[in-house]
Amino acid sequence: MTDRTTPPPELAVQDVTVRFAGLTALDDVSFTVAPGSVHAVIGPNGAGKSTCFNVLSGLCRPASGTVRLDGTDLTRLAPHRIARLGVARTFQNIVTTEGTVADNLMLGRHALTRAGFAASALHLPSAVREQRAHRDRAREIAELTGLGDLFDTPVAVLSYGDRKRVEFARALCLEPRVLLLDEPVAGMNGAERVRTAEVIRDVRQQLGLSVVLVEHDMGLVMRLADEVTVLDFGRAIAHGTPEEVRRDPEVLRAYLGTDDTGEDAA
Amino acid sequence: MTGFLDHLLNGLALGAVYALVALGFVVIFKASGVLNFAHGSLLLLGGYLTAVLHDDLGFVGALAAAVVVTALVAGAMDRLLLRGGDRDPRAAHVQTIVTIGVDIVLVTDLARRIGGDLLTTGDPWGDSVTRLGSVTVADSRLAAIAVSAVVIGAVFALFRYTAWGLSLRAASEDLEAAALMGVRLTRVRMLAWCLAGALAALAAVFLAAFPAPGLERTTGQIALKAFPAAILGGMASPPGALAGSLLIGLTEALVAGYQSELHVLGEGFGDVAPYAVMVLVLLVRPTGLFGAKGAVRV
């Protein structure tokens, strides 16, 4: 398991540009996630937040620019390699796989485990031992995220909020050094939101990791984030602490100028 | 003495007929995401109906009746598939396998009726040939090229200029969005299946015509060669299917034509050459020559 005594690596996004069929989704975006901090990326719909996450996790290759994790260039790596470096993510629209909560969390342990086809087929002691040990750890993480009682429940019967939590827990199962959360509280009710915010704060303290957060819920951003980057039409228009960003005239214009997201900023 | 031009013309004719079948696959795939394994039995049904009806209705009447009935049967097949409910994300896979079951039933029944016989469809071309300079070509082949060209042109016009064609494109791009936009998916699907059935019935007549000996119980299996053609074209692209079909038809005719020079590959390699071409192309382009959708996203 990852050594939790060393500080998490620095994630540096530098001059990243992404184009889809002539459309510029990200335009020369740069920001740095300080080790151990919560860094929020906010912006109106279509500002490029999800594209930004896809670049960080390797699902989308930028036309130019680099993403460095403590000096390692991530932009040329396949997603599964980035995952093995300790970068985990959740999705805006829930993506769970068939099976129980335990199955999903154990998938999160994939990068940390070894057992291949032969060892699993032959029930080799090493594979059995590994499975048992990692299942115990997955159960701990389930407890931590409030899924303890649902550990052996099929994901298909869970509520929306619980499935969202499964995704979160699955990402944690990777023992990430950097955790990318794409709208972790979207679709949740007030109580669930508060609870999720607490969990995020807890895991950051307990597991000592950096969190990059895309979120529309400004209340959550203000409470959790150490630093905020604001995207608008693919450009980073502001950086700073939540307080600074809240007062930035450019940010106010970007939000108030677009009617449909106006209330998000409030 | 048969030469390169003869093989080329044969390949073109073969490709034109494959295109009729492959277009059917593509239309069904676009509308419903289903790979229709019952296409061979539809083809056989169309041929069989033409064969048994032509004494009473004449060739044209029989063919028209066969096309209509096969289209209706294909439409009914679609209805049957939809009974399974289309909410399940894996529904298209399940429906694909259902078509295998339908195929088994239909082919068993038609093969039982046909038995060991060779049926004639009463087509007007018989075994007459036309000389074009140094090239001799069967009239049925010329007819295949001409008719396929007209029909394929008409189908392309359908795609482009009708509301149905537009809906079909919308449906193949995003089912949910199309439904939200008010596209009546079940009707789009149904029409796609009917069209595919009609094309298959038409293709059957040419596949049974000279120089083939007639309609056999195994004629439907030829539809399987249209699979590589459709895949080569990217499965969701009608022009791709047309190009793929011509490529497959030409390959088959040329390999068969130069059989003696290619004897290292074994007797009858022409029949399996389409599959070899498919593997080679997919190795270079996993989504086919014209495939963009479903490109490796990760």
Place this chain on the structure above:
Amino acid sequence: MSDLLKRGRLLPLVLLLAALPFYVDAFWLRIGLFAMAAAIGAVGLGLLAGTAGQLSLGHAFFLAVGAYGYAWLAGEPGPGLPPALALVLAVLLAGAAGGLFSPLAGRVKGIYLGVATLALVFLGHHVLLTADSVTGGFNGRSVPPLTLGGFTFADTDPELVVLGVPFGAEERLWYLGLALFALTWVTARGILRGRPGRALVAVRDSETAAAVMGVDVARYRSAAFVVSSMYAGLAGALLALGFRRIVPDYFGLALSVDYLAMIVIGGLGSVAGATAGAVFVTALPLLMTRYADHLPLVAAPGSTGGAVGPTEAARYLYGAAIVLILLYAPDGLHGLARRLRARVPGRRAKAAPATAPTAAPARPKEHTP
């Protein structure tokens, strides 16, 4: 704990299967042997199509590689290796053949792969017909019996009578089939319930989720294809031993379709389901032929006049079964059994959640950038 309970439940079944050769004649043992061989192949295909979501119509090809591989390696003409070694090598050969196809199997997905694998069946059949020095061409070749430490799985050598029952080839092969099937059952469950199984399910349900969890998607797709080919190879070798003579025409597209039918009839993604489907698909035509006289509307074999013969009747039933099961029980026999079990009140309350809506899994939605 639950594992032990499960094993306890299986024990009577295992004993029953082991005792069968003492009570039933060769006809039933042959059905059993072919069903077990089919089950081995079906479990392999289930791993690929059900678990990894990759359709394959090339299964017959890998069965052929296993069958011909064994016959050639152990026989004359051929290197004439010890048959047990030849059996192992035949399985590895099938796996290697699957590996050769992996540039495609890793990159082409779902239904596309289904069509691409058609090529294997047709090209394979062509090779079987053409390479007569190895395959015997159209007429096929005979299959040497398996010997294991001086014991031959054939009618003689040594002559054997157990508890008053003469042990011929059928009886001996029954136990061989049982052992190989048990091996398949145990290994496949190990894969499905272990790390590789979870990775394959993830690849099927969402490529992107799998990849960001550290799963090398292309590698796992290829691996599933190779493993599935190895099971097919084992099934092919066992079938060859049962047939004693193999011909190219057996390994056609229809055989691939049969295997696909087995796993969908049984229920995708479960070892037990694949087995049930294999038994159904294998036994149906054999039973129909045997009991044709007693069935209404079915003519005796060999009768003419457009009547429905037993083979045809079996085909009708077979096709209809595929359609009906998939339309009304898309999760196959396995799902049906699970739902029936859930109806029995009081029993296995703990298993109840597992029976909840399997028809509506979390919608695997690709995350588009």
